[in-house]
Amino acid sequence: MPRGLFITLEGLDGSGKTTQLQRLAAWMQKRGMDPVITRQPGGTATGDRIRALLLDAGSTPIAPMAELALMFADRAQAIQEVIEPALAAGKTVVCDRFTDSTEAYQGGGRQLGSEVVTQMHTLICGELKPDLTLLLLPSLEASLARARRRNDRTTQETGTNESRFEQEKKDFYKRVWQKYREIAEREPERVILIEGNLTIDEAHEQIIEAVSERMMALRAKS
Numbered sequence: 592m593p594r595g596l597f598i599t600l601e602g603l604d605g606s607g608k609t610t611q612l613q614r615l616a617a618w619m620q621k622r623g624m625d626p627v628i629t630r631q632p633g634g635t636a637t638g639d640r641i642r643a644l645l646l647d648a649g650s651t652p653i654a655p656m657a658e659l660a661l662m663f664a665d666r667a668q669a670i671q672e673v674i675e676p677a678l679a680a681g682k683t684v685v686c687d688r689f690t691d692s693t694e695a696y697q698g699g700g701r702q703l704g705s706e707v708v709t710q711m712h713t714l715i716c717g718e719l720k721p722d723l724t725l726l727l728l729p730s731l732e733a734s735l736a737r738a739r740r741r742n743d744r745t746t747q748e749t750g751t752n753e754s755r756f757e758q759e760k761k762d763f764y765k766r767v768w769q770k771y772r773e774i775a776e777r778e779p780e781r782v783i784l785i786e787g788n789l790t791i792d793e794a795h796e797q798i799i800e801a802v803s804e805r806m807m808a809l810r811a812k813s
């Protein structure tokens with residue numbers, strides 16, 4: 592049985608990533624595919640608990656290295672419980688964030704650097720890498736405004752506040768944004784950059800084009 596395709600979606604908070612993931616999943620399901628959709632942090636029972644700890648705006652301070660370790664603890668659980676079994680069964684896995692997020696947020700934003708993230712990745716994830724990464728990178732200003740609006744809505748509706756990351760200073764997000772660009776430039780084969788302030792439909796079109804191309808290439812190889 593050929594391994595499934597591992598696709599990740601990346602971007603700043605408020606980049607429209609979650610909407611695009613839902614549109615992509617619907618597009619795949621319409622074509623008879625049965626993708627496994629997951630997210631990080633979260634996506635497993637243990638991961639959801641790690642997520643709550645990481646994103647709770649009222650929680651006690653978390654040291655940058657502890658944050659990094661928790662992101663990888665969540666990832667280790669997801670790989671064993673969800674990602675590897677699905678890929679081994681030939682299923683396409685679509686994951687909302689993966690190690691690029693850690694490199695951008697902890698490596699760039701928290702200034703831990705790329706090296707430590709790469710080392711942790713090798714230790715925890717081994718050879719596992721996305722076959723295709725869709726990086727949504729609208730302007731920094733547009734992303735931040737959207738993330739703020741979304742968080743205010745969630746707080747009003749559910750009473751929970753997941754804004755710990757979104758409360759970070761603008762400089763932090765600038766570093767995250769720049770690190771994402773650096774990753775895209777370093778790995779143009781894997782990372783498809785979806786730039787600019789596109790409409791939802793325009794970004795969806797670019798995503799579909801990239802995914803279709805990658806699927807055809809995979810089919811031609813097998």
Ligand code: TMP
Pocket residue numbers: 604630631632662688689690692693694696697756757
């Ligand atoms: P999201 O799932 O709503 O995109 O939010 C998850 C938050 O966690 C987001 O602010 C990015 C952050 N994050 C990291 O800082 N490092 C990581 O490795 C991952 C997966 C997420």
